[in-house]
Amino acid sequence: MTSGEQNTSVSVAMVGSGGAGVMTSGNMMLEAATKAGLYGLMTRTVGPQIRGGEAAALLRLASHPVHCVNDTFDILVAVDWKGAERFAGEVPLGPDSLIVTDPATGDIPEILTASGARVVEVSIGELAASVEGGRANMVILGLVAALIGFDEEPINKIIAKKLGKKGDDAVKASREAVSAGYEAAAEIKSPVMVSPTQGDKKDRWLISGNQAAGFGALSGGIRFVAAYPITPATEVLEWMSPNLPKVGGTLVQAEDELASINMAIGASFGGRPSLTATSGPGLSLMMEGIGLAVSSETPVVIVNVMRGGPSTGVPTKSEQTDLNIAVYGLHGDAPHIVTAPTSVEDCIFTTQWSVHLAEAMQTAAIVLSDQFMGQASAIIDPPANISFMAQRLVEPDPQEGYLRYKVTADGVSPMTLPGTPGGQYTADGLEHNTKGLPSTLMEDHRDQMDKRDRKVAEFNYGNHWADIEGDENCETVVLTWGSTTNAVREGLERLSAEGIKCKLVAMRLLSPAVPEQFDQALDGAKRVLVVEQSHSGQFLKLLRANYDMPGEIRSFRRPGPLIIRPGEIIDTIKAWRDQ
Amino acid sequence: MNELALNKFKASDYKSSLKPVWCPGCGDYHVLLSITQALTKLQLKPENTAVISGIGCSSRIPAYTNSYGFHTIHGRGLAVATGVKVARPELTVIAAGGDGDGFSIGGNHFLHACRRNTDMTYIVMDNEVYGMTKGQPSPTTDPSWDSALSPGGTGLSPFHPLVIALASGANFIARTFSGDVKRTASIIADAIEHPGFSFVQILSPCVTFRPDQKVWKKQVHKAMVEETDDPARAARRLMSDDGFNTGILYRGIRKPYRFSCEDEKGDITEIQKQFEV
Numbered sequence: 001m002t003s004g005e006q007n008t009s010v011s012v013a014m015v016g017s018g019g020a021g022v023m024t025s026g027n028m029m030l031e032a033a034t035k036a037g038l039y040g041l042m043t044r045t046v047g048p049q050i051r052g053g054e055a056a057a058l059l060r061l062a063s064h065p066v067h068c069v070n071d072t073f074d075i076l077v078a079v080d081w082k083g084a085e086r087f088a089g090e091v092p093l094g095p096d097s098l099i100v101t102d103p104a105t106g107d108i109p110e111i112l113t114a115s116g117a118r119v120v121e122v123s124i125g126e127l128a129a130s131v132e133g134g135r136a137n138m139v140i141l142g143l144v145a146a147l148i149g150f151d152e153e154p155i156n157k158i159i160a161k162k163l164g165k166k167g168d169d170a171v172k173a174s175r176e177a178v179s180a181g182y183e184a185a186a187e188i189k190s191p192v193m194v195s196p197t198q199g200d201k202k203d204r205w206l207i208s209g210n211q212a213a214g215f216g217a218l219s220g221g222i223r224f225v226a227a228y229p230i231t232p233a234t235e236v237l238e239w240m241s242p243n244l245p246k247v248g249g250t251l252v253q254a255e256d257e258l259a260s261i262n263m264a265i266g267a268s269f270g271g272r273p274s275l276t277a278t279s280g281p282g283l284s285l286m287m288e289g290i291g292l293a294v295s296s297e298t299p300v301v302i303v304n305v306m307r308g309g310p311s312t313g314v315p316t317k318s319e320q321t322d323l324n325i326a327v328y329g330l331h332g333d334a335p336h337i338v339t340a341p342t343s344v345e346d347c348i349f350t351t352q353w354s355v356h357l358a359e360a361m362q363t364a365a366i367v368l369s370d371q372f373m374g375q376a377s378a379i380i381d382p383p384a385n386i387s388f389m390a391q392r393l394v395e396p397d398p399q400e401g402y403l404r405y406k407v408t409a410d411g412v413s414p415m416t417l418p419g420t421p422g423g424q425y426t427a428d429g430l431e432h433n434t435k436g437l438p439s440t441l442m443e444d445h446r447d448q449m450d451k452r453d454r455k456v457a458e459f460n461y462g463n464h465w466a467d468i469e470g471d472e473n474c475e476t477v478v479l480t481w482g483s484t485t486n487a488v489r490e491g492l493e494r495l496s497a498e499g500i501k502c503k504l505v506a507m508r509l510l511s512p513a514v515p516e517q518f519d520q521a522l523d524g525a526k527r528v529l530v531v532e533q534s535h536s537g538q539f540l541k542l543l544r545a546n547y548d549m550p551g552e553i554r555s556f557r558r559p560g561p562l563i564i565r566p567g568e569i570i571d572t573i574k575a576w577r578d579q
Numbered sequence: 580m581n582e583l584a585l586n587k588f589k590a591s592d593y594k595s596s597l598k599p600v601w602c603p604g605c606g607d608y609h610v611l612l613s614i615t616q617a618l619t620k621l622q623l624k625p626e627n628t629a630v631i632s633g634i635g636c637s638s639r640i641p642a643y644t645n646s647y648g649f650h651t652i653h654g655r656g657l658a659v660a661t662g663v664k665v666a667r668p669e670l671t672v673i674a675a676g677g678d679g680d681g682f683s684i685g686g687n688h689f690l691h692a693c694r695r696n697t698d699m700t701y702i703v704m705d706n707e708v709y710g711m712t713k714g715q716p717s718p719t720t721d722p723s724w725d726s727a728l729s730p731g732g733t734g735l736s737p738f739h740p741l742v743i744a745l746a747s748g749a750n751f752i753a754r755t756f757s758g759d760v761k762r763t764a765s766i767i768a769d770a771i772e773h774p775g776f777s778f779v780q781i782l783s784p785c786v787t788f789r790p791d792q793k794v795w796k797k798q799v800h801k802a803m804v805e806e807t808d809d810p811a812r813a814a815r816r817l818m819s820d821d822g823f824n825t826g827i828l829y830r831g832i833r834k835p836y837r838f839s840c841e842d843e844k845g846d847i848t849e850i851q852k853q854f855e856v
Contacts, residue, residue, distance in 0.1 A: 034856040205854040215854075219847050224666050246845040250838050252665055255691035259658040262651065266631070266662025269649055270670070274662070292652050382855075418647040418663070418670055421626045426641045426648030437597060437642060438650075 009062035010148050010194040011070045013091045014140055016079030018052045021137030026057025027377070028141055028158045034206045034379045035154055037199030039065045041344070043376040045087045045561070046316050054083030056091060061148065063198035067343045067378070068486035071567035073097055074192040076112070077143055079124060079136045080105040084112075090562055093117040098191045100124075100143060102136075120188050127180040133173030134180070142181020149193035152182055205380050209373035209483075210235035212347035213303050214243065217275050219348070220355030221390030222301065223249035224274040226263035228256055228282060231315045232371040233305035236277035257282040261289035261302065268298050269427055271417040273359055273390040277303040280322050281312065283366075287329045290364045294334040294452065296427040297362040297405065297413070299392060301355050306370040306482075308560045317561030318371035320482050320533040323542060326366045327511045333449060335456040337365035338511035342467050342485040344378035349386055350508055353464060356388035361455045362412060368510065370533075372563060373483040398423035403434040407447050411455025456512050465514045468521055470496070470503035475551075476573060477503045477522055480531040481510065481539055484564050488531050491569030502573060513546035526551040527576055531569065535559040588622055590615040595645050600636070606757035606783030607637050610704050613757070613781075614644065614673070616764035621671075621771060628671040631660040633680035636711050637704035637783065640675050654685030657692040657701065664699050665838045671771060672699040679709045679717040682738050686718070689740075693747035696775040698835040702767065703740065703778070704757070706785035706792065714788035740780055742817045745810060745829055750775030752813065752829040756799040757783040759825070766827060775835040782823070795823070802826035 012029075014022040026042050033040045040061040047053030058073070060066050072094040078084065078101050093099070093115035101108055102124040113119065122143065128136040138159075145155050159174045207215070214236045217225075225244060227237040241251045249272075254260035257278055264274040278286065283304045293300045306322045308314025326338045337357050341350035351367050358365035395402065395414035404425040406413045416423025425436040431448060433439045467485065470492060480488045485506035492502045505521050522528065528551050532539040540555045556572050558564070593615040601607050618628065628646040632638035634653035641648025647670075651659045660674040674692075681689055681703045692701065707724075709715040715728045718738035725732055744752050751773040755763040763781060770777035782799065784792035802824040807813050813829035820828075 031856055203855060205851075206856050207854045211854070215851065218850065224662070226662065243850055246850055247847065248845065250665060252661070252838065254658070255687055258655060259661075259688055259691070262655040262658035263662035263665070265651075266649065266659035266664075267666035268662070269647075269659070270629075270663045270666030272666040274666070288652050289655065292655075296649070382851075416647075418629050418667055419627055421624070424626055424645055424647050426650055428642070428650045429652050430650060438639075 008064065009060055009066055009070060010075070010192045011073045012059045012144055012148065013073045013076040014057040014059070014144065015076060015081070015084055016055060016137065017082035018046070018049055018055050020055070020079040021135060022055055022057045022079060022140070025137045025141040025144070026059055028155070028162060029059055029144060030377055030379065031206060032145065032150060032154045032158050033061045033199070034204050035158070037201040037204065038063055038194065038379065039204070040379040041066050041068070041376055043069060043372060045090050047083060047086060048316060054086050056087055058091070061194050063194065065380070068490055069563050069565060071565045075100070075144065075147055077140045078102065078105065079140060081108060085109040088112050096191050098188070100188070122184045127184060128177055131173055131176040131180060133169060134177035135174070138174045138177035139181040139184070142178035143185045145178070146182045146185030147188065147190040152178065203382060205382055206377060207344065207380060208235065208375060208377045209341070209344040209347045209369055210305065210375065211239045212344055213277070213341070213351045213367065213369055213374070214239040216348040216351030217301065217303070217355055218243060218247060219386065220352035220388060221273045221359070222275045222355055223247065224264065224267035224272040225249070225251040226254045226260035226267070226274070226276050227251055228254050228260045228278065230279045230282045232307055232375050233277045233279045233303065235375070236303055236305065257285040258289065261286040261300070262292070264300050265289060265293050265298050268300050269418070273299065273355060275301040275303065275355070277305065279305050279307050279315070280309045283322055283325060287325070290336065290366070291330045291332065291334050292429045293364040294330065294336050295429045295431070297415070297452070298427060299358040299362050301358050301365050301367065303351060303367045303369060305374040306368060314561060316371070318483065318533065318563065319560035320370060320484065321535070321538060321559070322368060323510060323534070323538040326368055327542060333453070335453045335512065336363050337361070337456065338368065339365060339508055340368040340482045340510055341373065342482065342506045342508060344373045344376055345380045345383060347373060348383050352386050353388050355390050357459070359390040359392045360412070361459055362392065362415060363452070363456060368482060370483050395423060396420065404436045405432060405434045405448060405451070407434060407451050410458065411451040411453070461509055461514060465507065465509040465517055466521065467506040467508065468504065471501045473524060474501050474503040475524070475526040476529070476577070477505055477525040477527070478529045478531060478569065479505050479507065479543065481507045484531055484533055487564045487566050488569050491566035494566060495570055495573060500573070500577070510542065515547060518547050522550055524550070528553045529556055529572065529576070530554070531556045531564065533558065533560055533564060588619055588625070590619045593618045593625055593645050595643055597642050599643055600639055602787045604786040605636070606706065606785070607640065607704050609757040609760050610637070610702070610763070610781050610783055611640060611643050613760050613763035613767055614702070616760065617767035617771065620764065620768045623671050627669070628673065629660070629663050630673045630675060631663060632656045632674065633676040633685055634711070635677040635680045635709070637675065637677040638680055654680055654688065656680065657685060657688040660699055661692060661695065661697050664697050668838065673702060673771070674699060675702040675704070678703060678705040678707060678719045682718040682740055690743070690747045693744050693749040693776055693778065696748055696750055696833055696836050698774055698776070700767065700770045700777045700779065702781060704781050704783040705740070706783050706789060708785050708788045710785050710788055739817070741828060742814070744778045745813055745817060748833065749778045750831040750833050750835070751777035751827070753778070753827045754780045754782070755825050756795065757781050758796045759799070762825070769827060773830060775831065775833055798823045799825050802828060804828070806830050808832050
């Protein structure tokens, strides 16, 4: 993107070692953009260190909704370059990009200068030092705000709001440091501007994917959460902890993930819609418990925010590689639900829907979010009201001969809750008969398996199984899931503007399979591109195992942490068409 | 409650019609009887009690009662029971299981259930052996006990559940012998009534894999001590006992953990305001 061109969005990276405060600067910039009625997305990349490691706030602002990282960054401002080489590969620049560097903090990593980006030196540290109590992160906030076309006034308002409780001196120091940044920016020709006047001043929400998942869960009726901290899922739990009591719910911190899943199952058996949140290693530990929920037909929701695996893997960075364990990780034949949000905003809908599914079908639902959207903050339009709620089929007045696991047409049996006279039964992970009594009989095993399978396989998921966009009669279909959806969506929108029409099918329901809907969505496809962030192609294999896919199939995939970008999808599709 | 005449519930009202899988002579029959007698003594409505277990011979117990039950997975009974109690504080929650289930695979939950001090009762039927898998040493087995899995014995010191319960914060600690049904029932009733986490170790012989335990009924003896709420005194008492002392060995005064789980209140639209900038 060059100066003077009609800018659709601006991408800025603020870089500094941990503690430099670049995340604070990024959050303030995002809040100012929200106030201005712009849209935006801020992701972050951090090292494994608790404090002091490399960190970058990656912002993209626009006058239209943005959900993914752009192909290149327009502006990169560094407080310092400590450890920057460890993520420089995640911040691609181009010849039109601008790097603002403080000459006192050392050399720019070669991978960045190799892009041919213009380099401008600003003595950020000295400017900060010239203000009493001034900090470099406030200087770069001023620099960035000025470079992308923001007036100083709204930035000052955000500073007063955010730092007011630290006292007048802190506010004054930050404002002066921001001013110093503005003055320094006056000398620099900006490559790109997104004027806040482009914003429509409409009310927007500023929310992270993890908060959105928590909010969706609460909206769907979750009233008990068992929690064990794990990166990058902890914010789901930390958001829910103070908010659950506001609606009569509670959160218990468990001793480990084995306890958290089983506490959630216990609370749900007691009648409260229940949830836990975790990431790969925790999900591995929970598997046996999830099987218990399936067998005992106790509803439970597990929000799993994926990070790089296997084992401890890459805890702070995103990947889509818990798909296999979520779908196939349970021993025995254990029908359950696996869903995935398709954006930060969709974390609300998909989690709320998943609560509904788990409760309606009395089974486990695993929601596969990921670090990218979980820890990204987005400016979104206030979401429409979602009607899905926890609605469990409860038997309030059991009669003589009540059968907890009665074989029914849709496979769902009315459940009594403790306290209901005459409804006593023992929930069990052992195979059981209709009464709930342990059974090893072939007929009981078959009937109960049929019932558990039927309720999940024959449920009406409506059109929520996937987001389907684009023309009906496209020969090229791109299949994807999770946060990768957003890069594909933007890539296809840009292709469409060039006259190349493709169809997007972003699957929200990963298990069970919905072959009829899938066949209809892919009818007539000649080229099917499967996009995912996985080394082994877990999504491709899931599709191949469950669906008859038409046409020629290709896979675009790579492991984390480098996020898939719209331009890569565009290039892949163009190259394929040109063959 | 009004329509309930005193002693309306008989011990048989707390028992299901299901025939246990236990071997003839198993101590767990007596434990089942003691639990139903304790519930009779307290006149708790069967539907207002929940019996939650893990996996093992003794963990089969929920289905033999007429309570709401959950026969969960190996080692996780306490975690499920905690969830039930938090979600439904008005219920009487009894967790039950064996020594392998509770002290080996479920050991971490045991520590933290004691520490959390949720108002529930945990009954461990301790026979110092894995019976369901046909005779392997458990954490409470004597180091020299010979078995196919550990020929010549494990050589490991046995776990001392009562000391660990005390150190971890359990609020009521007792040991009984399954054969003494009257006393066991009385202690279980006390455990249920005592606020917080109550732990009852019941020496319950395995006649099949530990026929040597037949002598237990001669070895057990009433603890010749006063009840105490002093953890230091209880610790000295537990550290020096012979493993056959029976009675209430500690009755603490810690406040149970309070979870606030209420009926629906508040409005989600208030909560969403925090996302509006």
